[in-house]
Amino acid sequence: MKQVEKMKVLRNEKIARSIFEIELEGNLVQHMSGPGQFVHLKVTDGMDPTLRRPVSVCRYERKKSTFTMLYRAEGKGTQLLSRKTAEDTVDVLGPLGTGFPTDGLKPGSRCLLAGGGIGVPPLYELARQLKAGGHHVTTVLGFRSKEDVFYEEAFREFGDVYVTTEDGTHGAKGFVTDAIDRHVPVWDRYYACGPRPMLRALETKLGTGGWLSLEERMGCGIGACLACVCDEKNGPGYRKVCTDGPVFPAGEVVV
Numbered sequence: 647m648k649q650v651e652k653m654k655v656l657r658n659e660k661i662a663r664s665i666f667e668i669e670l671e672g673n674l675v676q677h678m679s680g681p682g683q684f685v686h687l688k689v690t691d692g693m694d695p696t697l698r699r700p701v702s703v704c705r706y707e708r709k710k711s712t713f714t715m716l717y718r719a720e721g722k723g724t725q726l727l728s729r730k731t732a733e734d735t736v737d738v739l740g741p742l743g744t745g746f747p748t749d750g751l752k753p754g755s756r757c758l759l760a761g762g763g764i765g766v767p768p769l770y771e772l773a774r775q776l777k778a779g780g781h782h783v784t785t786v787l788g789f790r791s792k793e794d795v796f797y798e799e800a801f802r803e804f805g806d807v808y809v810t811t812e813d814g815t816h817g818a819k820g821f822v823t824d825a826i827d828r829h830v831p832v833w834d835r836y837y838a839c840g841p842r843p844m845l846r847a848l849e850t851k852l853g854t855g856g857w858l859s860l861e862e863r864m865g866c867g868i869g870a871c872l873a874c875v876c877d878e879k880n881g882p883g884y885r886k887v888c889t890d891g892p893v894f895p896a897g898e899v900v901v
């Protein structure tokens with residue numbers, strides 16, 4: 647059940663180039679139902695900036711009523727957010743969207759997680775839940791350059807991690823698809839989140855049998871404005887990323 651809440655900031659820190667990690671506390675966490683959901687943030691009480699910003703949930707702790715998000719401070723709203731400090735509040739609408747399914751896996755399944763840039767964070771809670779469920783997690787993370795890399799060590803807690811950078815300044819030079827070729831010959835299910843070209847390349851390489859989380863500009867976040875629609879792959883219809891997604895089975899929508 648979604649709600650709007652002024653959540654308390656516990657900490658807000660820069661962890662990579664333009665990337666911040668913020669932890670919030672509030673009742674809304676009790677309604678989070680799985681990895682891959684997102685929240686819609688309003689940073690100021692005034693009219694500017696008026697639109698909320700969608701940010702994915704990186705991890706949540708129901709017992710403590712806290713959750714963590716990572717965001718890139720690039721627009722006006724997210725730059726304002728980066729200046730929030732402990733005890734400030736953030737207006738949060740959520741939790742929203744349909745996340746990554748973790749059911750239907752045989753015990754001990756091999757799960758491949760592929761993330762690019764600011765698409766990496768929702769895979770963290772997913773990795774945590776898969777590992778807790780007794781599955782094997784292999785994570786492949788892609789970034790532009792060394793300064794952009796985050797959470798490499800955090801994911802090692804769950805299994806093997808391979809990092810690529812486009813310029814080769816950290817990990818292997820290339821893309822997540824190159825690392826998968828080299829290191830992950832077999833998997834039972836894959837999950838991915840990142841920029842569209844990365845998702846397209848993964849879908850072409852790995853086919854169905856996976857789940858893709860789409861990053862999309864949003865308006866309302868609750869299915870009313872159609873700002874976030876994407877086309878169905880095998881039909882004339884469309885799907886709303888904010889309510890039907892952001893996670894879709896590979897092959898269902900045009901990425």
Ligand code: FES
Nearest residue numbers: 865867871872888
């Ligand atoms: Fe308004 Fe999806 S953001 S319908």
